[in-house]
Amino acid sequence: MKKKLLVTTGGGDCPGLNAVIRGIVKRSLQEENWEVYGSIEAYTGVMREPKEIIHLDEKAVAGIHVKGGTIIGTTNKAGPFDWPVQQPDGSWITEDRSDWLVAELERMGFDAVISIGGDGSQKISQQLFEKGLKVVGVPKTIDNDLSATDYTFGFQTAVQVATEGFDKLVTTAESHSRVMVMEVMGRDAGWIALHTAIAGGAEICLIPEIPYDIQEVTARIRSRYAQRRGFVNIVIAEGAKPKGGDVVAKEVDEIGYQHVKLGGCGYRLIDQLEAAGLEASSRVTVLGHLQRGGTPTAFDRVLASQFGVKAFEMVLEGKFGRMAAYRNNTIIDVSLTEATETYNFVDPDSFLVRTARGLGISFGD
Numbered sequence: 001m002k003k004k005l006l007v008t009t010g011g012g013d014c015p016g017l018n019a020v021i022r023g024i025v026k027r028s029l030q031e032e033n034w035e036v037y038g039s040i041e042a043y044t045g046v047m048r049e050p051k052e053i054i055h056l057d058e059k060a061v062a063g064i065h066v067k068g069g070t071i072i073g074t075t076n077k078a079g080p081f082d083w084p085v086q087q088p089d090g091s092w093i094t095e096d097r098s099d100w101l102v103a104e105l106e107r108m109g110f111d112a113v114i115s116i117g118g119d120g121s122q123k124i125s126q127q128l129f130e131k132g133l134k135v136v137g138v139p140k141t142i143d144n145d146l147s148a149t150d151y152t153f154g155f156q157t158a159v160q161v162a163t164e165g166f167d168k169l170v171t172t173a174e175s176h177s178r179v180m181v182m183e184v185m186g187r188d189a190g191w192i193a194l195h196t197a198i199a200g201g202a203e204i205c206l207i208p209e210i211p212y213d214i215q216e217v218t219a220r221i222r223s224r225y226a227q228r229r230g231f232v233n234i235v236i237a238e239g240a241k242p243k244g245g246d247v248v249a250k251e252v253d254e255i256g257y258q259h260v261k262l263g264g265c266g267y268r269l270i271d272q273l274e275a276a277g278l279e280a281s282s283r284v285t286v287l288g289h290l291q292r293g294g295t296p297t298a299f300d301r302v303l304a305s306q307f308g309v310k311a312f313e314m315v316l317e318g319k320f321g322r323m324a325a326y327r328n329n330t331i332i333d334v335s336l337t338e339a340t341e342t343y344n345f346v347d348p349d350s351f352l353v354r355t356a357r358g359l360g361i362s363f364g365d
Contacts, residue, residue: 002035005315007056008040008071010079010117010124014140014154015296016304019065020116021072025056031316037110038072042121043080043101045072046108053108063139065301068294078290079124096251102133106360112315114142118152121342123337126336129321136314137323137336138307140293144191147344148334149325153304158185158291160197165287166235173231179282183266185291186237191235191347192291192347194353197361203232204362208239208247209346218276220362225280232280237270240261243365252284263288274294298350306331350361 007024009017021038026348028034039045040052054060064071078084080095080101105113112134115125116139117289125137139146142158162184173180186192197205203216206212206221217234226232239262241247248264266284296304303326310324310331323339325332346353357363 002033005034005036005312006039006046006053006110006323007036007153008039008042008045008065008074008113008115008117009072009074009140010115010121011074011076011140012118012142013074014142014294015068015070015157015292016153016300017074017116017140018061018067018303019069019140019301020140020153020308020311021056021070022061022065024303024312025058025061025112025308029058029351041073042117044075044078044105045125047083049096052212064306066100066295068296076120079120079125081109081127092355098128098131098302102128102131105133107236112136112320114311114315118143119146120334122146123340124358125323126321126340132155134315134318134320136140136311136320138311139325139339140321142192143189143227143231143353145344147149147338147342148325148339150327151303153168153300153307154191154292154296157189157294157304157348158192158301159199160297161195161291161294162192162235162287163199165285166196166202166233169285170200170233173233175233176281176293178306179232179234179270179278179280181236181262181266181269181282181284182236183236183238183284183286184241185287187262188239190237191344193235193240194346194356198352198356198359200233200235201359202235202361203251204358204364205235206236206265206364208237210348210363210365211245213243213267214272214276214364216362217364218273218278221273221278221280228278234269236266240263240265242272258263289297298325332338334363 036056043050079100082096116138122137139152142154144155170179249260322333
C-alpha cells in the first residue's frame, strides 16, 4: 500500500505557492510508494463534509509553477483550534477541533502533512505536531516576516510589483509637480516598503519599525519644493505609524477572521501633511492585493521549487515538527518553534537601512 501525503496552503495567497506544490509532487514521483493529495483551503478541506481532497498527480501540477495563487485554495478565516460553528439561534462560536483533526487524518490514512504558510499557519503546525501530527512546514509570506529564513518566496515578486508601480508614479509626480504617496503591504514589517524605496529611488520611506515625525516629513518635502518646480515620491508601509500614534486598522466582522485589517495610512499621511500646512498637490495610490497576485518572478519560482523538494525529502527523513528555510544561499531545516518564536522586523540599524539613508532617503525621524 502506498503512503499518503497531504499538502495544505494556508493564510493569504502568495506568488510561488503552486511552484512549491509542483516541487513536492515532482519529487514524490521519484519514489514508488507515495501519493500526494491536497486539502482545499488549508485544513478546511478535511474538516468540511463532504470533504474536499484532491489527488495531486503529475498532470495536476503540469506547468503550474508559472501561475500565481494556489490550485488548492487558501484561507485565513478558520483553523482547527478556532473552528467556527453556527448555533441554532444564528450566532457563531468557535470550537477547538484540533484533536478531531489529528485523529481524522490518521483515520484517512495520511502518513504526513506538508503545511505551506506564514507565521500563523506554522504556529498551528507546531501545535498540531505537539498533538502527534507528522507535519513539515514551508515558509510563505510576501511580508518576509519569518526570522528563521533569509527570504520567504513571494516577497521578491511583491517587491517587483511594487517597484514597477512606483516607477510609474515617479513620472506622473514629476509631470504634475506633485507629492505621490504609495501604500504597500507588509503588516508589521517594513521589508516591502524598504526594498521598494531603494529600488525606486524614493525621497521618503515610512515603515513600522521607525515611527515618523510629521514635521520632519513635511520639512523634507518642502526642501524638495524649494526649487521652482519639485516633486516627491513616498513609499509607506501599511503598518507605519507616527510617533506616539497607532496603525490604521479596523476589525473585520467576517466569520472566522481573527486579524485586524490594515490599510489607509497613506490617506492619513496626506491629511497630516495638509494639517501641517503643506500646500503641494498630493495623491495616494494603494497597491493592495496587486502585490500578492500574478506570475511569480524567476527568483521566487526557484526558491519555491527548492522548498517543495526539500519539504518532501524532510518527510522521507522523518524530520517532522520542522520547517524548510533559506539561509546563506542554501536550503536547510529548522524547528517550527524556532521558525515562529521571533518576528522578523526590519532592524533600524541594519546595513539596508543605512544604505537607504546613504542614498538620501528619509524615514521621517
